[in-house]
Amino acid sequence: MAVTSSAPTVATVHPPCLHDLLSFDVYRKYLRTIPIMPNVPLVNPWQVWGRKADNSGWASKCCQDYPQAFGVLKKLYTSHQYSDIALVSRSVLFIEPGKRIWHGKGANAYVEFTPEFLGCWDRHQFEWCKRCRRPTTFEKYPITHRALRKAPVLSEDNPLRCYYCGARQSFAGDNNDR
Numbered sequence: 001m002a003v004t005s006s007a008p009t010v011a012t013v014h015p016p017c018l019h020d021l022l023s024f025d026v027y028r029k030y031l032r033t034i035p036i037m038p039n040v041p042l043v044n045p046w047q048v049w050g051r052k053a054d055n056s057g058w059a060s061k062c063c064q065d066y067p068q069a070f071g072v073l074k075k076l077y078t079s080h081q082y083s084d085i086a087l088v089s090r091s092v093l094f095i096e097p098g099k100r101i102w103h104g105k106g107a108n109a110y111v112e113f114t115p116e117f118l119g120c121w122d123r124h125q126f127e128w129c130k131r132c133r134r135p136t137t138f139e140k141y142p143i144t145h146r147a148l149r150k151a152p153v154l155s156e157d158n159p160l161r162c163y164y165c166g167a168r169q170s171f172a173g174d175n176n177d178r
């Protein structure tokens, strides 16, 4: 007799990877544009993280400036050996692009996006990570998360972290001020 399981399956929705994001002209333009940085000396403010397509690990390189980091990202992307790549800001947090039109005040305040950024990704499903500079999900990850292995978890407060870079939602999430 065939045995069937009625156990529910967990639906995991992955945020768009770099390849998905590049299908949006407005995001391609955003990624190509050199971000405005504070006029203070920063050591390697950019880091490229590539997840190998064969699941054998990650490639990473810290970079002193954006054009260098963008060049590394491009090289990894065109090698077709990575399933996802992000150019992570290590020092400066960037709010979601297109988030410009504010309405109301105080508890009644809400924000709209400029038209060109509407329709790119689902903002109810994904939240902008100010470090990865792309939509992500913030979840509770085990210590085996790539970004947490060498970092002791000192506090269980705000345990939700970016699926890609591992930053806490309370730090890098962009819905706090929405």
Ligand SMILES: [Zn+2]
Binding pocket: 129, 130, 131, 132, 133, 136, 162, 163, 164, 165, 166, 167, 172
């Ligand atoms: Zn992130």
